[in-house]
Amino acid sequence: MDLSERKLKILSAIIGDYVKTAEPVGSRTLSKKPELGYSPATIRNEMADLEELGYLTHPHTSAGRVPSDKAYRLYVNALMDKKELSREEKKLIAARLRGDVNEFEKTIEHAASLLSEITNLTSFAITPKQTDDVLKYINLLPVDEDTVILMIVSESGKVNNRAIKMSVPYTEENLKLLSKNMTYNYKGKTISQALTNNIIANFETDIIAMSGLAEDLMPNFMKTLEDMLNVNLYMEGLTNIFDIPEYSDVSKARHFIEMLSKKEEMTRKLIEREEGITISIGEENSEDELQDCSLITASYSIDGRLVGKIGVIGPTRMKYEEVTSIIEYLTDNLNNTFRLESGGKEEDE
Amino acid sequence: MDLSERKLKILSAIIGDYVKTAEPVGSRTLSKKPELGYSPATIRNEMADLEELGYLTHPHTSAGRVPSDKAYRLYVNALMDKKELSREEKKLIAARLRGDVNEFEKTIEHAASLLSEITNLTSFAITPKQTDDVLKYINLLPVDEDTVILMIVSESGKVNNRAIKMSVPYTEENLKLLSKNMTYNYKGKTISQALTNNIIANFETDIIAMSGLAEDLMPNFMKTLEDMLNVNLYMEGLTNIFDIPEYSDVSKARHFIEMLSKKEEMTRKLIEREEGITISIGEENSEDELQDCSLITASYSIDGRLVGKIGVIGPTRMKYEEVTSIIEYLTDNLNNTFRLESGGKEEDE
DNA sequence: GTTAGCACTCTTGGCAAATGAGTGCTAACA
DNA sequence: TGTTAGCACTCATTTGCCAAGAGTGCTAAC
Numbered sequence: 169m170d171l172s173e174r175k176l177k178i179l180s181a182i183i184g185d186y187v188k189t190a191e192p193v194g195s196r197t198l199s200k201k202p203e204l205g206y207s208p209a210t211i212r213n214e215m216a217d218l219e220e221l222g223y224l225t226h227p228h229t230s231a232g233r234v235p236s237d238k239a240y241r242l243y244v245n246a247l248m249d250k251k252e253l254s255r256e257e258k259k260l261i262a263a264r265l266r267g268d269v270n271e272f273e274k275t276i277e278h279a280a281s282l283l284s285e286i287t288n289l290t291s292f293a294i295t296p297k298q299t300d301d302v303l304k305y306i307n308l309l310p311v312d313e314d315t316v317i318l319m320i321v322s323e324s325g326k327v328n329n330r331a332i333k334m335s336v337p338y339t340e341e342n343l344k345l346l347s348k349n350m351t352y353n354y355k356g357k358t359i360s361q362a363l364t365n366n367i368i369a370n371f372e373t374d375i376i377a378m379s380g381l382a383e384d385l386m387p388n389f390m391k392t393l394e395d396m397l398n399v400n401l402y403m404e405g406l407t408n409i410f411d412i413p414e415y416s417d418v419s420k421a422r423h424f425i426e427m428l429s430k431k432e433e434m435t436r437k438l439i440e441r442e443e444g445i446t447i448s449i450g451e452e453n454s455e456d457e458l459q460d461c462s463l464i465t466a467s468y469s470i471d472g473r474l475v476g477k478i479g480v481i482g483p484t485r486m487k488y489e490e491v492t493s494i495i496e497y498l499t500d501n502l503n504n505t506f507r508l509e510s511g512g513k514e515e516d517e
Numbered sequence: 518m519d520l521s522e523r524k525l526k527i528l529s530a531i532i533g534d535y536v537k538t539a540e541p542v543g544s545r546t547l548s549k550k551p552e553l554g555y556s557p558a559t560i561r562n563e564m565a566d567l568e569e570l571g572y573l574t575h576p577h578t579s580a581g582r583v584p585s586d587k588a589y590r591l592y593v594n595a596l597m598d599k600k601e602l603s604r605e606e607k608k609l610i611a612a613r614l615r616g617d618v619n620e621f622e623k624t625i626e627h628a629a630s631l632l633s634e635i636t637n638l639t640s641f642a643i644t645p646k647q648t649d650d651v652l653k654y655i656n657l658l659p660v661d662e663d664t665v666i667l668m669i670v671s672e673s674g675k676v677n678n679r680a681i682k683m684s685v686p687y688t689e690e691n692l693k694l695l696s697k698n699m700t701y702n703y704k705g706k707t708i709s710q711a712l713t714n715n716i717i718a719n720f721e722t723d724i725i726a727m728s729g730l731a732e733d734l735m736p737n738f739m740k741t742l743e744d745m746l747n748v749n750l751y752m753e754g755l756t757n758i759f760d761i762p763e764y765s766d767v768s769k770a771r772h773f774i775e776m777l778s779k780k781e782e783m784t785r786k787l788i789e790r791e792e793g794i795t796i797s798i799g800e801e802n803s804e805d806e807l808q809d810c811s812l813i814t815a816s817y818s819i820d821g822r823l824v825g826k827i828g829v830i831g832p833t834r835m836k837y838e839e840v841t842s843i844i845e846y847l848t849d850n851l852n853n854t855f856r857l858e859s860g861g862k863e864e865d866e
Numbered sequence: 867g868t869t870a871g872c873a874c875t876c877t878t879g880g881c882a883a884a885t886g887a888g889t890g891c892t893a894a895c896a
Numbered sequence: 897t898g899t900t901a902g903c904a905c906t907c908a909t910t911t912g913c914c915a916a917g918a919g920t921g922c923t924a925a926c
Contacts, residue, residue, distance in 0.1 A: 209902090210899055213890095215889095216889090232887080309656060325664070330676075331676055410768075410770075416767050418765055545918085559867085559868055575920090579876040580918080
């Protein structure tokens with residue numbers, strides 16, 4: 169059933185007010201708003217209807233109305249209009265995000281902290297899972313009599329390395345040969361391909377000559393590849409939660425912080441999210457702990473391929489349009505910075 | 518003025534009880550303890566004396582006594598006896614700490630998380646500031662036509678690298694020459710020496726031939742050296758604070774978490790701490806936010822040289838002897854693991 | 867020096883009354 | 897037929913008050 173123009177207006181006003189005050193909003197308060205020229209009684213009637221339809225709830229008989237998750241959903245889908253950021257906000261974001269493509273981890277961390285600062289919510293970001301990152305170059309370097317450094321470079325410019333204690337002596341020639349061989353075998357493969365298809369069989373022949381070397385090497389090679397797949401999680405503004413009246417109850421705040429402190433779970437949750445801007449409201453979240461939180465996430469990409477996520481978490485009572493606009497602008501900026509042609513930056517306006 | 522045997526006994530009992538219950542302890546409760554065979558009245562007299570001397574306080578007239586920071590200090594210095602860990606605890610710690618010298622960061626992270634688990638407090642650890650780590654090896658590797666990887670290896674086995682976009686073309690020969698030259702110039706220098714004495718003048722002659730190369734390189738070299746000095750901070754068990762009755766007040770918990778979330782400050786604070794086991798109680802801490810917290814930290818070292826810190830933070834009402842023993846045993850274990858001869862492990866008992 | 871006794875203080879919990887915000891419903895009005 | 901005023905009713909919150917209980921300080925007796 170479609171809601172009448174007036175119902176939508178009232179619902180919108182209730183949401184607006186409740187988001188600001190965190191107090192159930194009553195008919196009197198609403199009737200005072202200039203855009204709603206109705207008497208409290210009329211509004212009460214409409215509110216009763218809206219409640220029946222599931223858009224409002226009632227903490228108790230003599231309290232005002234509170235928007236339900238369904239109301240927020242409607243609001244987000246249909247009612248809210250995108251908020252254009254002010255010139256200052258845009259400038260602030262752009263200025264704080266100037267970064268180096270080769271230090272994108274730092275840039276992401278900055279972005280998360282900026283996001284939490286602007287929204288006054290808890291923000292988080294993950295770096296891309298580089299599953300599809302392509303290997304470019306593998307090198308073994310001598311350090312000690314018994315130490316060798318394994319170094320793996322990917323197309324995206326990521327460099328990982330690891331010092332390996334060798335159990336058998338090696339020669340520089342051997343290392344060079346092995347480096348070449350490995351590069352030859354793995355170059356062009358994605359990290360996940362390299363991890364699954366065990367290409368070792370492929371260079372068995374050469375290896376015979378170097379016996380123990382490969383045995384020391386391969387487990388470390390695999391470990392390093394796994395390291396490269398590691399996703400980093402950044403989180404900022406955890407204590408912003410304390411500014412939100414809903415969480416002035418210690419046990420609630422505790423739950424919130426406890427959940428967010430579980431890095432693996434949060435990372436997984438973020439990875440699983442769809443790309444683009446995604447809003448999930450209250451009970452739309454599967455986790456019990458998130459039943460009265462909303463998440464807004466967006467994806468950013470590096471050179472248009474590797475995809476990371478950034479977003480905020482807060483109470484369902486949140487300034488959806490504002491936060492969404494901020495995140496959108498922020499990710500646009502990130503995408504721009506991370507375009508490998510090298511972070512040019514001329515945006516709209 | 519020295520306290521009488523009996524006063525010490527009473528004080529000790531008060532501390533013991535208060536640490537357990539977090540409730541002010543009264544004379545009746547104390548007189549019931551078998552080791553204190555005095556009537557409530559006697560104990561009251563002694564308590565009045567102790568209060569006058571500053572060892573006890575009184576939340577209000579009709580409440581029991583609470584130990585002051587001065588009392589805890591006395592307790593820690595003179596009264597408490599070291600608690601020997603149980604065989605199980607020792608086993609647990611030893612088992613969980615088996616680590617690889619080359620992955621000491623992970624080991625430290627584990628140690629912090631273990632510490633917080635055992636003590637039910639918030640724990641943290643910092644990796645050593647590698648100021649005195651000695652450079653061993655510098656290498657420049659070609660990747661692209663315009664990308665070069667700079668790699669720095671230190672004696673402690675740390676490997677740092679950085680991809681550098683070159684603004685001028687290079688040849689492999691040039692890179693090799695430069696690598697050799699830099700290694701020659703920096704090998705044996707500590708990181709801080711390398712950062713301060715600008716040795717660039719030293720190889721000016723060769724550089725002339727490679728003009729732009731060094732200009733692209735040197736800023737990145739310096740940045741990478743700075744990266745190597747970065748200290749990582751690990752923190753675990755933040756939410757343990759919520760189990761402590763003193764922090765059931767939201768604003769207190771908030772302050773606590775806010776302070777601990779400031780990574781730079783916490784890192785600095787830890788770096789500044791003295792080596793060995795250090796206990797600072799309540800107002801002995803300079804920071805306002807720590808006035809009712811105690812910190813217990815200890816230092817661990819890698820190969821007996823590079824020194825990191827690990828510790829816990831909790832309310833002044835803390836099981837000092839237990840926590841101290843745990844930290845001591847833990848750092849012994851860490852030191853052992855990080856002895857470069859390669860983590861042998863046979864401990865006392 | 868130790869202890870029993872007692873008056874006194876102060877916190878805590880429970881209870882009841884007052885307050886007030888807001889509703890739902892009915893009846894009147896345009 | 898839609899809108900509004902009026903009024904009784906509900907329920908959370910605040911306030912004040914009282915009783916109970918824990919613990920002290922002091923005095924006097926042992």
